[in-house]
Amino acid sequence: MSSVKVECVVKERCEIGEGPVWEEKEGTLLFVDISGQKIHRWNPATNQKETVATEKFVGCAVPRRSGGYVIGEGRSFGALDWESKSISTIAVIDEDKPNNRFNDGKVDPAGRLFAGTMAMEERPTVLELKQGSLFSLNKDHIVVKHFNQVDISNGLDWSLDHKTFYYIDSLTYTVEAFNYDINTGSISNRRMVYKMDEGEGIPDGMCIDADGRLWVACYNGGRVIQIDPQTGVCLQTVKLPVDKTTSCCFGGRDYSDLYVTSACKGMDEADMAKQPQAGCVFRITGLGAKGIPANSFTG
Ligand SMILES: O=C(O)[C@H](O)[C@@H](O)[C@H](O)[C@H](O)CO
Ligand SMILES: [Zn+2]
Structure with a gap:
């Protein structure tokens, strides 16, 4: 008796739509177009979209308290001031790796921003491997490097009890977990919790739901999957009309809508004709799952 519905809601295409965040106060969806070098803020009630351009590829944008x-x-x-559209530098990372850039990031329940890096892609998924690292930025603007040797640093989130950190390095085709110390922001005991099935594609962005399950957007898989990180089982698959689904977050009233970003970069004209909505943002309703509010950066 499923009434799952998938709608295309932001019809303007991104090259690489990513990093959706629901902002409860405004009722808006914030997301980035990584290689399009834009940050968008879209209001579903009015269908108005505001945009700030960045000078470089932008991997993530998160609200600041x-x-x-x-x-x-x-x-x-x-630091981005939305009204003046001005950006000032807080900290520079990977100074020994000029070909790197930030990718996905998210704020932990204590207000630290975690974000990882990767080498610039020649084309989607083609890049120098093992160049990326995972970093965090704390309220005093101190940067911590947690580990290196990452291919494509991607989705991340924390368990509801804040004791586990979930992480995706896309080209491992797995979702991993670490023990998380919310007091210090340190991680330990890396292990695998889910291995992608054949045909599921490449794990990209993810978010946790109010039952502690993970929703993973599958790049080149045209779907989001709900996985149980306790058992390593895929509980649900929702297919979308585009292959390059990149990330997801819950939002809307009661956090019961799942917003999914997508990409079209690397597709040729024939691909685009087959998937005219590639790069758009989708909303999935009727899932029977809910999300939790996003955290804001403290400091
Ligand atoms: O969206 C991202 O996280 C990356 O920046 C993209 O380039 C793709 O995901 C990648 O190519 C496949 O993992
Ligand atoms: Zn991603």
Whole structure:
């Protein structure tokens, strides 16, 4: 008796739509177009979209408690003032790796921003491997490097009890978990919790739901999957009309809508004709699952 519905809601295409975040106060969806070098804020009630352009590839943008946003742009953490559209640098990372850039990021339940890096792609998924690292930025703007040797640093989130950190390095085709110390922001005891099935594609962005299950957007898989990180079982698959599904977050009233971003970069004209909505943002309703509010960066 499923009434799952998938709608295309933001019809303007992104090259690489990514990093959706629901902002409860405004009822808006924030997301980035990584290689399109844009940060978008879309209001589903009015269908209005505001955009700020960035100078470099922008991997993530997250709300900041003191106002504005913190972003991962190029190899810098930056502070974005939305009204003036101005960006100032907070910290520079990977100084020994000029070909790197930030990718996905998210704020932990204590207000630290975690974001990872990767080498610039020649084309989707083709890049120098093992160049990326996972970083965090704390409220005092101190940067911690947690580990290196990452191919494509991607989805991340925390368990509901804040004791586990979930992480995706896309080209491992797995979802991993670490023990998480919320007091110090340190991680330990890396292990695998889910291995992608044949045909599921490449794990990309993810978010946790209110039951502690993970929703993973599958790049080149045209779907989001719900997995149980306790058992390693895929509980649900929802297919979308585009292959390059990149990330997801819950939002809307009661956090019962799942917003999914997508990409079209690397597709040729024939691919685009087959998937005219590639790069758009989708909303999935009727899942019977709910999300939790996003955290804001403290500091
Ligand atoms: O969206 C991202 O996270 C990356 O920046 C993209 O480039 C793709 O995901 C990648 O190519 C496949 O994992
Ligand atoms: Zn991603």
